[in-house]
Amino acid sequence: MEDPESTTIRTPVPGSEDQNPLVFRDLKRNMFAVVLFEFTWGMGVPFTLYGSMVPAYLTSMGSSKSFIGFMTSLWTIVTPVQLVVSHFFSSRRRVRHLMIFYILGVGLRLAYDLAVCLFPSLWTPASSLSLFGLGCTGFTLFITMGSPLYLGVMTDNVPRNTRGRLYGLRTLGLGLGGLLTGAVAAWVLHHWASPSNYRMSFLVGDSIFLLSCLSMLPFRDHRPSVPRESARLFFRSLRSKAGILLSNPNYRVFLFFHMLNACASAVTSFIVPYSKENLRVSDTEIAYLSLIFLGVNMAAGSLLGRLADRFGYRSVSVVQALSLMIFYFMALNARSLPAVCVAYGFSSIAGQSLLLVLCNMSVELCPGMAATDLTAIGNTFLLPFIAVVPSLAGFLIDLTKSYLSVFLIGFTLSLVALLGVLFLSREPRSGRLYAIREISTR
Numbered sequence: 001m002e003d004p005e006s007t008t009i010r011t012p013v014p015g016s017e018d019q020n021p022l023v024f025r026d027l028k029r030n031m032f033a034v035v036l037f038e039f040t041w042g043m044g045v046p047f048t049l050y051g052s053m054v055p056a057y058l059t060s061m062g063s064s065k066s067f068i069g070f071m072t073s074l075w076t077i078v079t080p081v082q083l084v085v086s087h088f089f090s091s092r093r094r095v096r097h098l099m100i101f102y103i104l105g106v107g108l109r110l111a112y113d114l115a116v117c118l119f120p121s122l123w124t125p126a127s128s129l130s131l132f133g134l135g136c137t138g139f140t141l142f143i144t145m146g147s148p149l150y151l152g153v154m155t156d157n158v159p160r161n162t163r164g165r166l167y168g169l170r171t172l173g174l175g176l177g178g179l180l181t182g183a184v185a186a187w188v189l190h191h192w193a194s195p196s197n198y199r200m201s202f203l204v205g206d207s208i209f210l211l212s213c214l215s216m217l218p219f220r221d222h223r224p225s226v227p228r229e230s231a232r233l234f235f236r237s238l239r240s241k242a243g244i245l246l247s248n249p250n251y252r253v254f255l256f257f258h259m260l261n262a263c264a265s266a267v268t269s270f271i272v273p274y275s276k277e278n279l280r281v282s283d284t285e286i287a288y289l290s291l292i293f294l295g296v297n298m299a300a301g302s303l304l305g306r307l308a309d310r311f312g313y314r315s316v317s318v319v320q321a322l323s324l325m326i327f328y329f330m331a332l333n334a335r336s337l338p339a340v341c342v343a344y345g346f347s348s349i350a351g352q353s354l355l356l357v358l359c360n361m362s363v364e365l366c367p368g369m370a371a372t373d374l375t376a377i378g379n380t381f382l383l384p385f386i387a388v389v390p391s392l393a394g395f396l397i398d399l400t401k402s403y404l405s406v407f408l409i410g411f412t413l414s415l416v417a418l419l420g421v422l423f424l425s426r427e428p429r430s431g432r433l434y435a436i437r438e439i440s441t442r
Contacts (some may be wrong), residue, residue: 022222023157030157031166033072033219035173040212040320042177045207045290046185050075051351052289052344054136055272057198060283061129065273069394071133072269074140076386081141082376087234089149094372095219098149105142106209108194109135113203120196148379151359152372156223160364164309165355171301178294181208186287194283241373244366245381249434251365254314254425258361260417261317262354263389264324267410268347270393271331274403275340285337289344296345297352304353313361314427320350321418325330332404364428 047053051072058068089097112135116123123131158166188204189197245251272289275281307315323346330343355375362374393406426433 020222021222022220023159026222027158027162030219031169032361033216034154035169036168036218037215038170038213039173039177040215041209041251042114042145042174042294043181044205044208044212045174045178045294046182047201047290048189048209049290051244051269051293051294052272052286053198053201055269056283056286057132057195057202058129059273059276060195060198061125063129065394065397066391067129067394068273069390069392071136073387073390074137075144076266076379076383078137078141078144079376079379079383081145082379083238083411084234085145086148086211086370086372086376087237090256094153094223095216096150097215098146101142101146102213103210105139105146106206106213108138108205109202110210111135113199113206116199117196117203120199136192140168147355148372148375149312151355151375152370153219153221155225155359155363155371156220157221161309163309163360164305164307167303167308168302168305171297171352173427175287175294175298175301179291179298182287182291182294185290186284189287190284197283238377239371241369242377242381243376244369245362245374248314248366250426250428251362253420253434254317254361254365255378255381257417257420257425258317258354258358259385260420261324261350262382262386264328264410264413264417265320265347265351265354266386266390267393267406268324268327268331268344268351269390270346270397270403270406271327271334271340272345274331274334275337278403279334279337279340281337281340286328288337290340291343293352296348300349301352304349304356308356308360311363312427312429313357314421314425316353316357317361317421318418318424320353321414321421323347323349325411325418328407328414331407332411361428365433 025076042394054071057329058071077231085097112131116128154166155163185201185205188201191197192200272286276286304316307319321403327343327350328338330346334340334343358378359371361367361376362378363371366374393409396406397403
């Protein structure tokens with residue numbers, strides 16, 4: 001077996017080419033639009049944060065842990081639609097398509113909110129859960145469709161060494177917006193009895209989200225216009241792009257350990273039913289988890305952004321793995337609400353930055369491909385693993401009536417991810433990357 005050092009090559013640093021002057025001309029305008037969108041979206045987050053409010057609502061409705069795991073894995077299950085978006089909607093008018101997808105997603109769940117809040121007597125617990133599942137499916141489907149477009153317009157219209165700073169500003173805006181409405185969300189959860197309080201909370205939050213979608217109107221996309229690919233070439237184009245990525249050894253190594261981090265992060269949402277069942281955490285106190293999520297990301301976002309700008313996104317992967325290890329260690333020993341809040345804060349660091357790392361590391365490892373394509377294909381590669389893990393974890397909890405084994409599995413995944421990122425994954429900005437060389441048998 002060859003020495004790893006002998007299989008590295010020096011390559012030009014990706015992203016060093018000259019930037020479109022229009023990108024610099026409208027940089028402040030575009031950054032303002034993105035931060036405004038994050039700020040207004042953040043105002044609705046305390047009412048609807050998927051990672052805490054959805055598990056809490058389902059727990060209050062007596063749902064099984066398997067169903068909770070399935071609902072939290074929806075974000076991964078629907079990712080193949082990003083392949084369709086990257087092929088048919090990423091050539092032009094990306095901002096318009098982004099806004100349409102987000103409005104459709106929020107609108108579908110808002111329809112559920114209105115139905116159960118205005119006509120509560122029409123719904124049995126079973127029908128309400130079914131309708132909620134459909135609403136969340138529509139929400140995750142269309143938000144997931146818009147996600148690669150959102151990442152694409154930011155990546156293509158922001159210079160490489162500014163993307164980390166923009167991430168810090170995004171998390172700052174998201175956090176400030178959430179902290180502004182956090183007390184109101186806690187009052188809503190306290191004022192109404194469960195589960196009506198969760199329904200009212202979703203109604204308020206989704207209404208804010210709907211207004212937030214208009215905040216991207218000032219954004220100017222300066223990606224060069226490219227012809228839209230033919231529908232009949234979709235599978236041929238997809239096969240070609242996937243083949244290019246899988247033939248890149250650096251991308252394969254990165255994606256494997258990123259997958260472990262993503263799988264470990266996907267199970268962290270079970271801290272919410274654990275808190276409600278084992279620690280008797282009230283509905284009002286659940287609202288604190290949304291504030292923890294926003295506050296931690298507001299504080300950590302700027303640091304992670306600077307870390308990425310200076311050392312590359314591989315360093316952010318290291319922070320993700322460490323944060324998840326700390327989360328699972330604290331979850332295994334949590335005996336009070338403050339311990340749960342601290343643990344949830346560490347999980348938020350990893351969960352919020354996963355897409356950031358996937359998009360930017362992919363762009364730097366494969367600079368010849370569009371960010372939208374890389375995000376869509378990368379998420380689809382992860383689908384078979386991340387989609388199954390939360391449901392299996394929920395089934396294991398239902399079977400054993402204990403969260404211990406699930407938290408231990410999550411800790412192990414994050415530990416392996418940390419070791420892999422540190423010793424096997426390569427930083428593209430260093431230029432020292434793996435290369436496949438033909439070995440003579442003579």
